Amino acid sequence: MTDSTQTLPLKNKGAFVQFLSSSAGRATIAFVLVIVLGLIFNADGAFFKLGMHRDALRQASVFGILAVGMTVVIITGGIDLSVGSILAVSAVLFSILTIHLDWPAWISILACIIVGAGLGAISGSLIAVAKLQPFIATLAMMTFGRGVAKYITGGQKISTYLTNSDGEVIIKELPGVFKAIDSRIMGGNIAIVSIIFLFCLLVTGLFLSRHKWGRELFSIGGNEEAARLSGVPVKLTKFLAYTVSGIMCAVAGIAQAAQETQGDPEAGGGYELTAIAMVVIGGTSLAGGRGGMGLTLLGILTIGYLEKILSINAVPESGRLLITGVIIVLAVLTQRKNRK
Numbered sequence: 001m002t003d004s005t006q007t008l009p010l011k012n013k014g015a016f017v018q019f020l021s022s023s024a025g026r027a028t029i030a031f032v033l034v035i036v037l038g039l040i041f042n043a044d045g046a047f048f049k050l051g052m053h054r055d056a057l058r059q060a061s062v063f064g065i066l067a068v069g070m071t072v073v074i075i076t077g078g079i080d081l082s083v084g085s086i087l088a089v090s091a092v093l094f095s096i097l098t099i100h101l102d103w104p105a106w107i108s109i110l111a112c113i114i115v116g117a118g119l120g121a122i123s124g125s126l127i128a129v130a131k132l133q134p135f136i137a138t139l140a141m142m143t144f145g146r147g148v149a150k151y152i153t154g155g156q157k158i159s160t161y162l163t164n165s166d167g168e169v170i171i172k173e174l175p176g177v178f179k180a181i182d183s184r185i186m187g188g189n190i191a192i193v194s195i196i197f198l199f200c201l202l203v204t205g206l207f208l209s210r211h212k213w214g215r216e217l218f219s220i221g222g223n224e225e226a227a228r229l230s231g232v233p234v235k236l237t238k239f240l241a242y243t244v245s246g247i248m249c250a251v252a253g254i255a256q257a258a259q260e261t262q263g264d265p266e267a268g269g270g271y272e273l274t275a276i277a278m279v280v281i282g283g284t285s286l287a288g289g290r291g292g293m294g295l296t297l298l299g300i301l302t303i304g305y306l307e308k309i310l311s312i313n314a315v316p317e318s319g320r321l322l323i324t325g326v327i328i329v330l331a332v333l334t335q336r337k338n339r340k
Helices: 002-020 022-040 052-076 084-099 105-126 134-151 176-181 192-210 212-222 224-229 234-260 271-282 291-311 319-340
Strands: 161-163 170-173
Touching: 002 176, 022 161, 022 271, 022 291, 022 319, 052 192, 052 212, 052 234, 052 271, 052 291, 084 105, 084 134, 084 234, 084 271, 105 134, 105 176, 161 319, 176 234, 192 212, 192 234, 192 291, 212 234, 224 234, 271 291, 271 319, 291 319
Parallel strands: none
Antiparallel strands: 161 170
């Protein structure tokens, strides 16, 4: 009787230590530390207001959608540097179709998703078929996509202000789809953009955990040659991973355009850094083979709250970028230490 009562706490303690050393444990610790930081530096009580937490989730949602696609890619051992540029292409295309051409909302959204999927598929083909390194292929797509966004807009923002052939400025009404995507429900406490983000995360998470394709992604990230010898269609699986990332970029671009009420060809600059940070902080390994959407959600919340806390305390953007860079390095070092 005495032995069992002494052993139980030791077992619980061992399980707790094991959890803290896991990816989920480290991601949880990072999130808790950020919340503690907010409690200490609360900007005269601003951190304790519901509006701050609501806005933190809303502001993190576009980045979160990108992080969902980035997670899929990183699990395979790859990387996608083009997410910001594809977002920009989608944002300007959506604005042109709905504001300038008056296309129905559902057709415009479908067109943007097809274009985003196509650009992602090009990256996937270069990586899976042409055997280019993911860094090189997506770096090329990052440059190409930004060029496309600037070419189709002439380098100008696409807004409700139009100039006719006589040089007269016409102000068009903002399409209803913009207002719908940028609206809130439940008494103004939940943004539609946040719901879109959570839907993307849930659906993709189900594919990763329940579908054969998800298991194939993890096997490729763990050992690509072993996966190939086991009959995993490596080329097709990689191709689909980057295509999914492109789709998420398109969804994020539509949401970005709705929030800004315009399509900006410069939108998304540097967004790949934040998306990668969210995935890595969540515990998904840059080496591939380990991770998941639950971990990415923790990373999204951690970076989202950190950004908001720094914002309400008037920390300049340069400081935020420096802190984000340091956090990425620390997260990767922690992963390496855990593998050892």
